[in-house]
Amino acid sequence: MGLRPVANWTIPSTGTLGSDMLIVHASQTGNAERIARLSAAAFPGATVRALETLDQDSLRAARRALFVVATYGEGDAPDRARKFEATTMAAPIDIGALDYAVLALGDREYPDFCAFGHRVDAWLHASGGRLLFDRVDLDGADIDAERQWQQQLSAIAGAAIRSNWQRADYAPWTLVSREHVNPGSPGGAVYRIVLTPYAPTIWTPGAIAEVLPRHDPARVERWLARVGRCDDPALRETLLDKVLRDDDGDAPLQALAHRDYSIASIAASGAVELLVRACPAPDGGLGIGSGWLTKVAPIGGAILLRIRDNPGFGPADPTVPIVLIGNGTGLAGLMAHLRDRAAVGGAPAWLLYGERSGAHDRPFAAELETLSADGSLTRIDRAFSRDAECGRYVQHLVADAADEMLEWADRGAAIYCVRQPCRHGERRRCGVARHPRRCAT
Ligand SMILES: Cc1cc2nc3c(=O)[nH]c(=O)nc-3n(C[C@H](O)[C@H](O)[C@H](O)COP(=O)(O)O)c2cc1C
Structure with a gap:
């Protein structure tokens, strides 16, 4: 949860107006x-x-x-x-x-x-x-x-709600680093993005970073050329955070919407870490959100970001075992829970993770080894779909481990599943760490 309120209504508090x-x-x-x-x-x-x-x-x-x-x-x-x-x-x-x-x-x-x-x-x-x-x-x-x-x-x-709906403002976070974590992978390039806040900020594991993206200037240039407005420097600047419509250069300008990314880090680290896959766009460039974070935004520059809690994927009671299931960049939201467990201690954690290549797709590998060695991560099962000797997906790991998983569930385990479909092609949410779900407790 951020330090600032996300939204708030001030209402006259009267009796039991809503008991029914x-x-x-x-x-x-x-x-x-x-x-x-x-x-x-x-x-x-x-x-x-x-x-x-x-x-x-x-x-x-x-x-x-x-x-x-x-x-x-x-x-x-x-x-x-x-x-x-x-x-x-x-x-x-x-x-x-x-x-x-x-x-x-x-x-x-x-x-x-x-x-x-x-x-x-x-x-x-x-x-x-x-x-x-x-x-x-x-x-x-x-x-x-x-x-x-x-x-x-x-x-x-039956009572006026004083209309002071407040939304948290986006704050400028500093883009500290971006690291290409899967060179050689048969899949799209994945980057570990680290951002630090302008003021101390807290959140709970499972939280989502809402990032306001900006265009690659080259895309704006192409658009200006298409609509014959290359001689308009003010418009060039204005368009960097606006939707570029192909149909009409004179349509009202609409701000780009935010992109959601699961936060991989815990608040105690003082930084937000994201795992972002660079997603190709139809025009040959990168998707707007992933392009902004993985290529366009300068290191040391400001990224407008705000944090949203995701209670349905929040931390479980530390006494309860956790089973974390996901693939690809969906590992981000699971890492936050693992790191939280490592920080506060508690019942065992089990990670089941799927990616393409065992040689190239191992984000957070060193840290996962450390967590295994110190006992924070009790068990880790991996599947690599493109490896000849494996060729399996995370769902196969789950099926293989069904009996043990039922045992964990009997012990009250919280099961966190991350769906990471990239089903929407080039649509704007493609390529982000998919929203996880805590599907059972
Ligand atoms: C993977 C994904 C799929 C979505 N599919 C749809 C959809 O088919 N139709 C729609 O109107 N909104 C869709 N949305 C938008 C969500 O409904 C919207 O972001 C909403 O605010 C999410 O509310 P929640 O945070 O309570 O889940 C989708 C969002 C995501 C991330």
Whole structure:
């Protein structure tokens, strides 16, 4: 968690305004949960729950409910809500006289914009729920949609919410180093990026760095040439952090959106470490976010960054064993948990990791050896898919170790899985350390 508040509503605190209010979140990387908790502040006495913890009885028992629901994958439910969708949401159910509203979180760059939020809304409607107000679709950090939601909450809370929604500002972090950690790999180049803050900053393992990227000046130059504006130096500077639209050089300028990266380091280290794969873009350059961090930004220069907690992937109780499963740059989010375990001590940790080449793809190898030697990392299983003698993936490691994993689960292990699909081609989130999930405890 950063030292500065991410967001805050000031509300008149009056009695039990919300004792009949259920506030539900379905979140992959913490945004929906954060907004659900902020929304709860408007309804003292309200209950906040994750969608997957609900059943027909809990829905029937509620009189009013707010659903704050993200979409993940390709129009999918967040991982932990998938089972709920496949079972409870498979058909309309009797939810009694429930009044509800939905805030759907998404990103318009995906064709299935807010699709899961829309499905939740449709299912609640089909189940007999009555709308408190129309669904609000929230694209990234769309302030207008946030305000719309906030105003609707004010109306049903029956009390004005003083409108001081505060978002943490991006702060300039110093890019201390970038190290190419997989030379010779058959996969894309991966860099270990180290950044230090302008002021002491804290976060918990699992947190995500939101980085505001800037274009490679060469890309801006090509764009100016295409739209015939090469003689406009002010525009050249302005465009460095704006979306470059191919269609119309005179369209209103829109700021580039932030990119999310899992933080590999713990706050006690004083630096944020990221693992970033340089992702090719259709124009022959690098993707905007990965290009900025792995090539364009100068060492010693400033990177605008802010940190977001990811409670669904937060640290487990130190007395509980942890199983960390992931591949590629997804190792970043797992490293934060390993390092945390090493720092605070606790129950055993087990890492299952997949990459392409055993000879070239071993980020953090020396540190992992040290952690194994000092007992912080009890067991490590690796799979290298491109090695002739291996040819296997991390899921094969999991299948092979199924019995032992069940034993660990019986001992209460927290299991952290990182999905690292690069399914969105050249879309802007491609190439980042994928958002991890803590899929079971
Ligand atoms: C891998 C990935 C896939 C996503 N897929 C979609 C999608 O299909 N449709 C959509 O509207 N948003 C999609 N999003 C955007 C998220 O819904 C958005 O970032 C949201 O704020 C995440 O909320 P959360 O932090 O609560 O999970 C995707 C984001 C990621 C990282």
